[in-house]
Amino acid sequence: xxxxxxxxxxxxxxxxxxxxxxxxxxxxxxxxxxxxxxxxxxxxxxxxxxxxxxxxxxxxxxxxxxxxxxxxxxxxxxxxxxxxxxxxxxxxxxxxxxxxxxxxxxxxxxxxxxxxxxxxxxxxxxxxxxxxxxxxxxxxxxxxxxxxxxxxxxxxxxxxxxxxxxxxxxxxxxxxxxxxxxxxxxxxxxxxxxxxxxxxxxxxxxxxxxxxxxxxxxxxxxxxxxxxxxxxxxxxxxxxxxxxxxxxxxxxxxxxxxxxxxxxxxxxxxxxxxxxxxxxxxxxxxxxxxxxxxxxxxxxxxxxxxxxxxxxxxxxxxxxxxxxxxxxxxxxxxxxxxxxxxxx
Ligand code: 2NL
Numbered sequence: 001x002x003x004x005x006x007x008x009x010x011x012x013x014x015x016x017x018x019x020x021x022x023x024x025x026x027x028x029x030x031x032x033x034x035x036x037x038x039x040x041x042x043x044x045x046x047x048x049x050x051x052x053x054x055x056x057x058x059x060x061x062x063x064x065x066x067x068x069x070x071x072x073x074x075x076x077x078x079x080x081x082x083x084x085x086x087x088x089x090x091x092x093x094x095x096x097x098x099x100x101x102x103x104x105x106x107x108x109x110x111x112x113x114x115x116x117x118x119x120x121x122x123x124x125x126x127x128x129x130x131x132x133x134x135x136x137x138x139x140x141x142x143x144x145x146x147x148x149x150x151x152x153x154x155x156x157x158x159x160x161x162x163x164x165x166x167x168x169x170x171x172x173x174x175x176x177x178x179x180x181x182x183x184x185x186x187x188x189x190x191x192x193x194x195x196x197x198x199x200x201x202x203x204x205x206x207x208x209x210x211x212x213x214x215x216x217x218x219x220x221x222x223x224x225x226x227x228x229x230x231x232x233x234x235x236x237x238x239x240x241x242x243x244x245x246x247x248x249x250x251x252x253x254x255x256x257x258x259x260x261x262x263x264x265x266x267x268x269x270x271x272x273x274x275x276x277x278x279x280x281x282x283x284x285x286x287x288x289x290x291x292x293x294x295x296x297x298x299x300x301x302x303x304x305x306x307x308x309x310x311x312x313x314x315x316x317x318x319x320x321x322x323x324x325x326x327x328x329x330x331x332x333x334x335x336x337x338x339x340x341x342x343x344x
Contacts, residue, residue, distance in 0.1 A: 001050065001051070001054045001057070001058060004046060004050065004058060004061070005061065007043070008043070008061060008062075008065050011039065011043075011065070012065070012068060015033065015068070015069060015072050016072070018072065018076065019076075020076050020079075020080055021080075022080070023080065026076055026077060026080050029073065029076060030073060033069050033073070034069060034070065034073060039069075040065070040066050040069055043062065043065070044062055044066070047059065047062065102342065103342050104336055104337055104338075104339045104340060104342060105339055105340060105342050106328075106336065106339070107316050107320060107322070107328070107336075107339045108209055108312055108313065108316055108328055110316075110339060110340065111312055111315055111316040111319060112191050112209065112211065112312050114236065115189070115191070115211050115232075115236070115312070115315070116189065116191065116211075118231075118232055118235040118236060119189045119213060119232065121235075122187075122228060122231065123187050124187050124188060124189045124213060124215075125187070125188055125189075126188070126189055126190070126191065127174050127175070127177075127178050127188045127189070127190050128174060128190065128191075128192060129168075129171070129173060129174035129177050129190070129192070130168070130173075131167060131168055131192070131193060131194075131195070132159060132165055132166070132167060132168075133165070133166055133167070133168040133173045134164050134165060134166075135151075135164050135166065136176075137168075137173040137176045137177060138166060138168050138169060138170075138172075138173045139151055140295075141176045141292065141295045141296065142172055142176065142251065142252040142292060142295075143251045143252050143289050143291045143292050143295070144251050144252070145251070148251065150169065153197070154197060155169070155196055155197050155198075156169055156195075156196070156197060157195050157196075157197055157206075167194075167195035168192075168194055168195065169194055169195060169196055170194050170210060170212065170309060171190040171191070171192045171194060171210050171211070171212045171309075172190075172212055172252065172307075172309070174190040174192065174212070175188065175190055175212060175214045175307065176292075176295075176296060178190075178214070179214075179216065179292075179293070179296035179297075179298060180296045180297065182296075182297055182298065184216055184217065184298065184303060185215075185216060185217035185218075186214060186215070186216045186217075186305070187214075187215045187216075187217075188213070188214050189211055189212065189213045189214075190210075190211065190212045190213075190214075191209065191210070191211045191312070192209065192210065193207055193208070193209055193210075194207065194208060194209070194210050195207050196208075200326065201325075201326075202323065202324040202325060202326065203325060204325065205313075205325050205326065205328075205329065207329075208311055208312070208313050208325070208328075209311070209312040209313060210309060210310065210311055210312065211309070211310055211312060212307065212308065212309040212310075213228075213307065213308045213309075214288070214305060214306075214307045215228070215305055215306055215307075216288065216293070216298065216303055216304070216305030217303065217304075217305070218302060218303060218304075219304065220287075220303075220304045220305050220306055221304070222255070222287060222306070224306060225285060225286075225287070225306035225308070226245065228306070229243070229259055229283070229285065229308060230243055233259075233261055233282075236315070236319075237261060237264060237318075237319075241261050241262055241264070242261065242262040242268070243259055243260065243261055243262075244259070244260050244279065245257045245258070245259055245260075246258050246259075246260065248284060248286075250284060250286060251289070252286075252288070252289050252292050252307070253285070253286025253287055253288060253289055253306075253307060254286065254287060254289045254290075255286055255287060256284065256285070256286035257284070257285055257286055258281055258283070258284050258285070259281070259282060259283050259284075259285060259308075260279040260280060260281050260282065261279070261280060261282055262278060262279060263277075263278050263279060263280050264280075264318055264319075265321065266278070273318075280318065282310055282314065282315060282318070283308050283309060283310035284308065284309055284310075285306065285307065285308035285309070286306065286307065286308075287304060287305070287306055287307075288304070288305040288306065288307050293305070313325055313328055316328070320339075
């Protein structure tokens, strides 16, 4: 302890006598006493050699010493003319500040908004619902039999706490909830995130976004479905795009179809995107199965309806020629910055 006191006193008188004649000498003083490998740091390190009884006193002593050195440094700095005022003179205050960067809309949001606006013009309004669903709204009401493969643990994320709960695998569950309200006619689209237990790759992901549409009224026909989707495609991809419907199967629609558009990349001539066929599938659709209507308490003799579902990622990939699904969820700004800036 006494040894430490003597040391500090000796340094104090050395420091007291210090003078600096230039900026360089001032900097040497700072490095020698206050730098990361300077005297103050090293003498602080001697605390560990001090006996436990003396630690408090030694700590105070060392702190006082540190303040003493810092004050001396300020004094020398002041005398050397290196003051705040001179620093200010070397800063050009007329220079513009660092620009704030403007974010950009996510491509999925851009495309989702465009889809919503197209259907809005046809009288569809947007409905949303929960991402955690029960078996009824996600499967049973949609006429999916108990043993249907989509219900498999391999395809669906179940909430382990309650085997009746799961992460919705499509936004049809939102449409079931709307139909159950029994307020007809009904004309809605349901955008939102859905989940499937898939291995992540360039073509598959365990979560993605969907837009489903539903129109239920008296005398709704397959012709209405075709015309609605034809209008959508023309607004989305331009008036020169061609469409074709192929028969398909879904448990919740009868009859069912899939819709293809002429390949935007090669204009139907055949390329890798359309696998040399000239056509790319963009959605599934059909007339709502009478059982589904009845499941929601709707009289299937009085009412008919059509429904359709599409993946937003797929439409976005076609619109912007994006080849890897993973880009949508990795939040790499080099990717995201390429899309239009948020202006409003
Ligand atoms: C696809 C197929 C489809 C529907 C979704 C639907 C919803 C209700 C009743 C009947 Cl509540 N149908 N939705 C119908 C046909 C196809 O999606 O491949 N989507 C990516």
